[in-house]
Amino acid sequence: MTKFIFKRLLEAIPTLLVLITVSFFLMRFAPGNPFSSERSLPPQVKANIEAKYGFDKPVVEQYFNYLKNLVQGDLGPSFKYKDYTVNELVAQALPVSAKIGAAAFILAVLIGVSLGTLAALKQNSWIDYLVMSGAMVGVVIPSFVLAPVLVLIFAIGLKWLPAGGWNGGAVQFMVLPVVGMMMHYISSIARIMRGSMIEVMSSNFIRTARAKGLASSYIVLHHALRPAILPVVSYLGPAFVGIITGSVVIETIFGLPGIGQLFVNGALNRDYSMVLGLTILVGALTITFNAIVDILYAVIDPKIRY
């Protein structure tokens, strides 16, 4: 195990380096720059701004400077939010996204796996149809439709919950964003779980267990759930990174200070250091969770070798 983790850590460095390099140079090719604006700047002013942020140096030199600072844990100043550094902004936004994301994730897994299992066990019954129809609608209806509907009903109509805001993550402010975010995942997880559970339940070792006269709830919990959840776990690795790094749609609708807004505004404003910083964050998380997923594989199915 320790060897596995150590190996993965070693592999992570070149992976991230490739990611950073490709992203760094590709971003510079995009039209516009952080300081282009509707009102053209006098050339001298432009030159001064560029000098201030080191844009006057050759790109390659900028790249190595960036790496040098990165090694010291410095992601640089934000070009868009000029009063802050990327480190500060990410430190402020990540807990928000992570809190909402983690809540949505846990609920989505619990509900999704349960619903999927239920539908599989009651295959072709009305329960199955109900769950699957619900899941289908949940997959089709995007969060940019669902979230405003929730606001209309629960905030404006019933006045039960606030229509937005964060306020340090008080529970009532989290309910609607979490619901708005998790529906898609519940639906997807339920759908994947159902398919996989049906397949497992029709396999030979379950039939054997049945023949032995074991109670079906026991069979599901002790025999079927493990192999059936494998594809869900595969799905969740990348999905989890997507969830905890925030959804710009949910954050914009509910006015939440999360990573999603930073990322999209960063890209639209050509805030290179911000986008690069977040790319590294996403990369590191992806690598980590893929490693965790690989470990989980081995836990779920001891036969798996790499």
Add this chain to the structure above:
Amino acid sequence: MFVSKEKSQAIANAAESLEIEGRSLWQDARRRFFRNKAAVVSLVILTLISLLVIIGPHLSEYAFDDTDWSAMHVGPSIESGHYFGTDSLGRDLFVRTLMGGQISLMVGLLGAIVAMLIGTLYGATSGFIGGRVDQVMMRVLEILYSFPFMFFVILLVTFFGRNILLIFLAIGAVSWLDMARIVRGQTLSLKRKEFIEAAHVCGVSKWKIITRHIVPNVLGIVVVYATLLVPSMILFESFLSFLGLGVQEPMTSWGALLNEGSQSMEIALWQLLFPAGFMVTTLFCFNFIGDGLRDALDPKDR
């Protein structure tokens, strides 16, 4: 143990017969598919939707880009000829919903197909070969996954201008990543199964094991995930429009219509419901067809 050995034997036999009578397998699958009522009905509905989407716009008295200041936000009505009502510029929503379906169906299908082809092969190869190859292939996936995609799209627009093919390129570029991870996970679990080992022992080549044994056995999850991808890709297309790559006005797509509808649902709910209804129906069809295909192609049922 004894049972599964027998089964793997049977599969190995089937695999051999498969090489000899390749055609009959597909005939067999087709026969089975057509016995599945839900799948056949879905296929019929999907065909109808496709036809409607292609022919429908010509059936209306309105053109998709006719603006009408006197008929903005008009609700659905039979008399006026605006069967689905109109949008904020007085354009006929019936025609626009159907027009939008053309691009959305293509995008959804393409996303699913690319994911199934590239994603499945990539994942199966990586998982089955394992070792160094797996490591490198997975690291490449991680890089692609973390890459700031918005810049990729902006660059595409900048260097190649606006082109419908680019939409497909962008969609194809992202659709297969998750699929590859999922298939790889399943492959890891499959490759230690007896029938694969048996095939190995029998001297079947790696490529053949992947295509003939691994892929058919992961098909179930592949089909399920592919149906989930269809709506995601349809919505993703509208995000591309935001960056200037997607479908351009006055043309439209279901994703764009859904987006517009969500902006005005308090005043014109029909602008949301009609495109959403089409999308849900289409997805149901894809889903049942997918289930039907999986059952028909499932090697275990043979």
Add this chain to the structure above:
Amino acid sequence: MIRKPSLIALAVIAAGAMSSQVHAAKVPAGVELAAVQQLVKGNGAEVATLDPHKTEGVPEANVLRDLFEGLVTSGPNGETLPGVASHWETTDNKIYTFHLRKDAKWSNGDPVTAHDFEYSFKRGVDPVTASPYSWYFEKATIKNAKAIIAGTTAASELAVNAKDDHTLIIELEKPLPYFVSMLYHTSTLPVHKATVEGKGDKWTRPGNMVSNGAYQLETWTVNERIVLKRSPQYWDNASTVINQVSYLPLQSQNAEMNRFLADEIHMTYEMPIEHFKRLKKEHPDSIKVTGYVGTYYYQFNTKQKPFDDVRVRTALSYTINREAIANFILGQGQTPAYSFTPEIVDGFTPAPQAWAALSQKERDAKAKALLAEAGYNKDNPLTFDLLYNTSENHKKVAIAIASMWKKGLGVEVKLENQEWKTYLDSKKQGNFSVARAGWIADYNEASSMLSLLESDNGNNDGKYNSPAYDELMAKSRKTTDANERANYYQQAESILSQDMPVAPIYQYVSARLVKPYLGGYPNNPLDNLYTKDMYLIKQ
């Protein structure tokens, strides 16, 4: 609905000798105030910075106006009111002497002096500060600004000098009668020298910032909210009613509207045009529409064929049915624009051009003839791309106009949207045929609009080049006579209507939702709102 600011009042102010009648929250007799005076405003987007010398956007300006007070402020109807300067005088519109009030204080208790303003102006123009609005000082023709920006003169040479603690003298290169009204702008706000120099880049943080306005910075969470609380040190603190104001960076107009309807914010930044009719019906007393000095227009790339042909430009411009755009598509009170300068601008009302008086039918007929003359017809239809930046409203206008051109002239237009930075790049590079554009005046004077089309203006993206026009604008800057200047502007507008380098479409308004129990909401044509002028009424 759109009103002209009182010109007489302005003339009086400009003449000098002002009593210190200052605007502040004037609660009418009989109005009972709410117990909790905490205002929440939508602010459109996260502020890029709270350093007055690094900003360029509207969201920043909104917050800065509450935090800092300049020499003068903009009154509820756009008139110039004393700020830190209680009065000022000039004899030649060239040398201005500002007399600062003696009771003005920074939030840490330090007195606000003329030296602070001298420091701030010099900081704003100093290339080292790299202010994106440093050109504003050059535009105000403050002596030496141009040379300082170009890097040939030291910033200390800027002709802004404190004669003593309470007297500031600003010398211009040439007479500029509207100079004082240019000082509402956020780039002319004062900053606290000791704080800026002591805290470096972190001086704008809560806890560090020292400001001289009615409010001081309490908390700032990026992308969530900025909270300001009233500053007890502010010289007119006694008149301030609202104790706390929060700015929420809500980017989605719909989300903002929903927050308003859920009673979470008192005032929105904008409002979605789709919902205007519904809201007008359901919440008629919550809608505030005021004129905004700015014009929405389409810009022709005059360096590109066939848009170098004035007939093509004129034909396209004539065919745009501006009434339909203003009334049906926008419908919030925007008015059709037939001249580049909006009618509400101060000191000059563009007289209607001949073509504006024609009916749309007549214009369409003329347009057809012009386009045919230019060689375009059914067999050789004009086709081009119309560029706009991604936005629902721009999209709607573009679709409508494309459809007018198609129906009226048989012109085939391809719409092309680009995200903001790509769009800016395309425009600056001249990579467009016809592009959507809009311009909001930096100060309330026609030159803030008209100078845009001078051949040497860096923002003249259509590369319009008319020596006659340039000459008129140069003359307008030289004259000290208001009537003569208006006359030059009128002639400039006439040239524009002949050359049609741009097709003006509509005149902006600022339309937002405001709770009916928020009192003191002004009618400012530059949308300069000050929280200190407002108050919450008991419901």
